[in-house]
Amino acid sequence: MAENENATKRLIDQLRKEQSASITIQQTETVTKTVTTKIEVSGASAIPLASTIPLAEPTKPYNFLSQIGVIVSPYPLIDEAIISRLRENFDDVQERQIIFLQFKQNLEKMRESLPVKKGGKDRALIGLIDAVSNIKSENLTFNQLNAIEKVVKILNKSAELHEKAADECLNILIEADLEPVPKLVGIARYYEA
Amino acid sequence: MEPERSTDHVAFLDTSVIISKNFEKENIKRKIEEKLRDLPKRTSTYVVMELKRRVLKDLMYLHSILLEEESLADAQRRLAKISKSKRQLKMCLLILAQISDISAADRDEVLIRLENMIRVGTRLYLRDIEVFESGTRCDLAHRMPIKTDVGSYDFYPQWSCTRKIIQCDVDIFINRNDSHLRSLLNCLLKDSAWNVYTKLLKEVLADPSLARGNNCMTLGDTIIILDASLDSVIYSTNRKDFEPICRCLNKKLNLI
Numbered sequence: 001m002a003e004n005e006n007a008t009k010r011l012i013d014q015l016r017k018e019q020s021a022s023i024t025i026q027q028t029e030t031v032t033k034t035v036t037t038k039i040e041v042s043g044a045s046a047i048p049l050a051s052t053i054p055l056a057e058p059t060k061p062y063n064f065l066s067q068i069g070v071i072v073s074p075y076p077l078i079d080e081a082i083i084s085r086l087r088e089n090f091d092d093v094q095e096r097q098i099i100f101l102q103f104k105q106n107l108e109k110m111r112e113s114l115p116v117k118k119g120g121k122d123r124a125l126i127g128l129i130d131a132v133s134n135i136k137s138e139n140l141t142f143n144q145l146n147a148i149e150k151v152v153k154i155l156n157k158s159a160e161l162h163e164k165a166a167d168e169c170l171n172i173l174i175e176a177d178l179e180p181v182p183k184l185v186g187i188a189r190y191y192e193a
Numbered sequence: 194m195e196p197e198r199s200t201d202h203v204a205f206l207d208t209s210v211i212i213s214k215n216f217e218k219e220n221i222k223r224k225i226e227e228k229l230r231d232l233p234k235r236t237s238t239y240v241v242m243e244l245k246r247r248v249l250k251d252l253m254y255l256h257s258i259l260l261e262e263e264s265l266a267d268a269q270r271r272l273a274k275i276s277k278s279k280r281q282l283k284m285c286l287l288i289l290a291q292i293s294d295i296s297a298a299d300r301d302e303v304l305i306r307l308e309n310m311i312r313v314g315t316r317l318y319l320r321d322i323e324v325f326e327s328g329t330r331c332d333l334a335h336r337m338p339i340k341t342d343v344g345s346y347d348f349y350p351q352w353s354c355t356r357k358i359i360q361c362d363v364d365i366f367i368n369r370n371d372s373h374l375r376s377l378l379n380c381l382l383k384d385s386a387w388n389v390y391t392k393l394l395k396e397v398l399a400d401p402s403l404a405r406g407n408n409c410m411t412l413g414d415t416i417i418i419l420d421a422s423l424d425s426v427i428y429s430t431n432r433k434d435f436e437p438i439c440r441c442l443n444k445k446l447n448l449i
Contacts, residue, residue: 108296117301126305133295163340170313174320181310181317182292188216190284191247192209192431 075121075159076110078152079103086145093138100137107132120166124155127170127180134179147176202445204232205425206322207417208243210449211236213430215318216248225449229428237420238334239327241319243413245336249314250352253338255285256307257345265293265300311338311346327420328369329409332360356406363409363416364401370419373442374398377415380441387437418444 082103089095107129114122128151135144151169155161161169173180206214206229214225262268269286276282292303327334336348354360367374378394381387393411397404404412414434419442421427426445429435439446 111296111302117299117305123305123309126302127309130295130306130309167312170309171316174313174317177320179317181314182295182306184216184288184291186216186218187284187287188209188213188221188430190280190287191212191216 076113077156078110079106080149080152080156082106083145083149083152087149090142090145096140097137100132100140104129104132120161120163121155121159123163124151124161124166124169127166127173128152128155130182131173131178131180134183141176144176144178147172147178202232203422203425204229204234204447205421205427206234206236206240207414207427207429207431207435208240208247209430210428211240211244211318211322212248213449228447228449234322235422235425236319236322236324237327237417238324239329239331239413239416239420241315241324242327242331242334243417244318245315245334245348246352248318249311249338251281251284252288252307252311252314253346255288256304256311258285259289259300259304259307260343260345263300265289265303268300308346327416328362328366329416329420330362330366331409354406354409356402361405361409363404366416366419367397367401367404371398373419374415377438377441381437384437414438415442418442 082099086096086099086103089099107125111126111129114125116122117126128148132148150172154165154169170180210225213221214229215222217225258271259265259268262271269289272282272285272289276285289303292298292306295306298306333352333354336350336352338346339349341347374394375398378391378398381391381394390411393408397408397412409416414431415438418427418435418438421444426447427435427439428447428449430449432448435446436448438444
């Protein structure tokens with residue numbers, strides 16, 4: 001594990017020098033004890049925004065650089081860099097629209113790629129998709145962006161999500177006045193007395 | 194120029210307004226939002242019970258049907274066969290159509306969206322409304338949908354309200370509001386359209402325990418109106434029932 005961490009740190013230092021980009025690292029230990037290191041590079045870069053580099057064996061040294069550009073992920077990741085860009089350009093209404101649409105499309109692609117749709121994680125993801133679909137960029141508030149970012153971070157943290165954690169994601173969105181469920185229109189008349 | 198609005202009162206929302214606020218056509222939703230803008234909004238747990246009994250139960254029913262079928266088309270065909278009324282069929286089909294229209298969602302995705310609505314719907318639909326305990330202390334209002342072993346949803350504890358099982362203080366509520374209910378009775382007796390209602394009201398005033406169970410549902414509008422505090426204006430879309438009851442009970446009403 002320590003070897004991997006050191007190797008990862010070295011890689012990050014190298015990437016920082018080469019790409020002048022910010023990098024965040026997360027480590028996930030799978031059931032089989034295989035350690036997966038995820039490297040996200042944000043900012044203008046030749047490297048895909050969300051790259052994940054698997055380590056074949058935790059004990060064996062791994063040539064990270066040869067794997068750059070190859071996306072192998074145990075679960076799909078939501079691009080957090082888009083949210084950073086959205087935050088940086090929030091006051092520019094045009095930029096906000098352009099970037100928010102990219103974020104929506106990014107989520108949409110992820111939804112399409114889901115092999116099976118069930119369980120807490122998919123439920124939270126679809127709740128997030130509905131929440132962003134139900135709001136236009138011009139009505140988006142900074143508080144709502146914070147809530148979206150919080151949920152994205154929870155979703156990116158692990159492959160699975162407990163039902164309660166999924167509910168918590170939906171509640172974070174509701175508290176920010178977002179609607180993580182489809183809007184139903186015109187059914188009220190069926191409830192009239 | 195925007196018309197002047199009174200913002201010095203509490204808006205007490207009945208079930209019909211909460212349903213319209215969330216499930217009407219967009220232009221009507223906007224109209225309601227505009228009317229309620231800047232007003233403190235309140236409702237009672239009795240209204241929450243009605244919301245659960247109507248909307249949440251429908252969503253749970255729809256979820257269980259779809260869970261058992263292999264496709265949306267199968268679920269639609271089955272609903273057409275078994276629905277108790279045209280109202281129920283149309284509503285179920287409309288909900289399914291609207292959810293599946295989103296990015297051409299498939300069966301699994303519709304199931305997930307229904308699940309989200311069941312699990313957090315009550316919170317979402319009441320998100321800007323302060324809820325206080327009804328004088329009836331209706332126990333059903335506090336029932337929560339839980340996932341069963343087969344993946345469908347049911348209320349816990351189970352949704353049952355009979356006269357034999359004491360789950361509320363509706364009889365105490367009737368006693369406490371005896372004078373208001375007698376005024377209401379005298380007022381409504383003048384209108385033959387309320388004959389069935391006044392007959393029940395007489396029976397309940399004579400024996401408040403009769404208010405439990407199904408009779409409670411029949412008296413629902415009166416209970417909601419009596420739950421509203423004196424400083425509030427009741428907001429409803431139900432002109433037919435709320436207008437005469439509010440007039441008789443001297444309660445302020447704003448029809449949407």
